[in-house]
Amino acid sequence: MLKYVKPALMTLVILGLLLAFGLLIAQGIAGLRSPEVTEKGFGIGLIVLALVGAWSIWVLVRNGFELQNISARARAEGFELDTSGLERRPSGRIMPESADKLFADVSKEYEANPEDWRVQYRLARAYDHAGDRARGREFMKKAVAGEAAERKASRG
Structure with missing residues (x-):
């Protein structure tokens, strides 16, 4: 419903x-x-x-649809961040220590492959969980642009 x-x-x-x-x-x-x-x-x-x-x-609406599309594609390809095992506050937010560890792990992925939109997407989500929404938005914009370029290139 x-x-x-x-x-x-x-x-x-x-x-x-x-x-x-x-x-x-x-x-x-x-x-x-x-x-x-x-x-x-x-x-x-x-x-x-x-x-x-x-x-x-x-x-605002266009960005929302782009974010839904990239999130669905990342989930379908198995690149969504797994936060199920992270320690949470009673409100449901991830504890800062757990978010920082998640961010450190994803940062290593980004350093190894900074041009991949999937890694940029994961880093944007990690920034968001760590509380740095400004940088998260910045990397999400890069991820959306990278995914759109890849989709355009695959069409021909």
């Missing part, structure tokens, strides 16, 4: 945001039609705000 609730909720939120952006653009156009200079300025601002908002939603 939850498998369908999250995507449905995300779809509703995105549709609501698109409706709001549409209303902002309509108000912006109404402002542009006004003879007042300040209203024209607000109209331009509303249109720009709506376009930036729509762009940011597009980027």
Whole structure:
């Protein structure tokens, strides 16, 4: 059941945001039609705000789909990090000592093969478990780009 609730909720939120952006653009156009200079300025601002908002939603959704695809492929190829044996806090988060050991192991894999998107993916996940989300995002971007390049090359 939850498998369908999250995507449905995300779809509703995105549709609501698109409706709001549409209303902002309509108000912006109404402002542009006004003879007042300040209203024209607000109209331009509303249109720009709506376009930036729509762009940011597009980027967020696109990145989410890319992450789902690369995660599924890594799992299918057996490259997902195995965190089942790591010590956890009552909240479910991995204990820092265990995360640091996992990170050290995955770092050695990365040093041996830094160009492989699978290893970059594993390193990004290890950074995330170790609490360094900024570096994790950086390596996940590299992994997504590497996986896309490999997929493109395999198509011909």
